[in-house]
Amino acid sequence: MKPRDIEPFFATLKAANPQPNTELEYTTVFELLCAVLLSAQATDVGVNKATRRLFPVAGTPQAMLDLGLERLEGYIKTIGLYPTKARNLLATCRILVEQHGGQVPRTREALEALPGVGRKTANVVLNVAFGQPTMAVDTHIFRVGNRTGLAPGKTPLEVEKQLLRRVPREYLVDAHHWLILLGRYVCQARKPRCWECAVAPYCDYRPKTPAP
Template sequence: MTPPVARKRGRRPAGARSLLSPAEVRELFSRLAEVDPAPTTELEYTNAFELLVAVVLSAQATDVGVNKATRRLYPVANTPQAILALGEEGLKRYISTIGLFNAKAKNVIALCRILVDEHDGQVPRTREALEALPGVGRKTANVVLNTVFGEGTIAVDTHIFRVANRTGLALGKDVRAVEDGLMRVVPDEFLLGAHHWLILHGRYVCKARKPDCPHCVIRDLCRFRDKTTAG
């Protein structure tokens, strides 16, 4: 089981409502944790900067596609200074297989400049500083804070949004409502891993077009009405 994570002090956000009882929520995450005791991102990285860049590149792209690009890029340049030395055009040659690579190259160069000029080349540890970087929004900041710095944050992507609404774990019309709802209902001891468990469950089991309900470990807890059957 993932160790408990201290929440930031203050009232828990109201967020989206949940159809599951606290006992059902705990059971849901207990089962996901049993299947995958040490969940993590599928993006490949060796340090905070590599993960930050990978997450920026992953917008509207697959982790598989990003990993293919960064396997070529990082042996050549895996620091802000090294990527700045490549320049925007040089960076594009490594990431041209990724969607929106022109805009992403511009953002990565700009964020590298800020990291060098304002943060001594280091990835900052605060949400405010992260979200001030070009190409970094709340979701990207949440991934970095969770995966690198061990904070109990949840980055709601399309997978988490779908799983939270389908299961009834956190009903919400937008990603922020779902994020706040999850932060309200997820037990402390599962908070660090919740982001990864829900993404992986959505990616491989609770898929968009045809969820694999017969092989779902939480199917009896799930409130999704149109469960699929075997065959």
């Protein structure tokens, strides 16, 4: 993607969705952390179905610990990899209680030290909860970055660094939301819906997919 096309690319995405947000449902920073941790290799829809039942009974780290492993697994068993996620979530809650006063830390280092929390999860929490201009590169953003030519890279970290360098500052905080939604609903893996894509004029992908 040519440098001159980047600003109108994001201006178009912003005009269509001025205040984007994650599709995960949460009411507190702790609930956001839990939801993102549970969402690895799972859909937001599936996570939301489980957390609608879980969060009302375990909305704090201590309440989650009090729930215990077996009961926690019962709430999240519809989510992929739930046994591992349940253990990681309880271990994370224990650290939050013992080391952070039950609060979610605001630094990448402290977040990535939590079991089950990698760079992508930390970036989501830093961005969504604390408004930091981070770039959480999931499969959608990785695909969009490479396919459009906006941020080509062989690894998620390479794409992340390219995005941080190329996305104009005024769009950085919201950029990962726009790119995720673009990849999820329009620039899909098997067949990109180029015929209905508002940013197709700025995209390097060729040939554009025709309407069915």
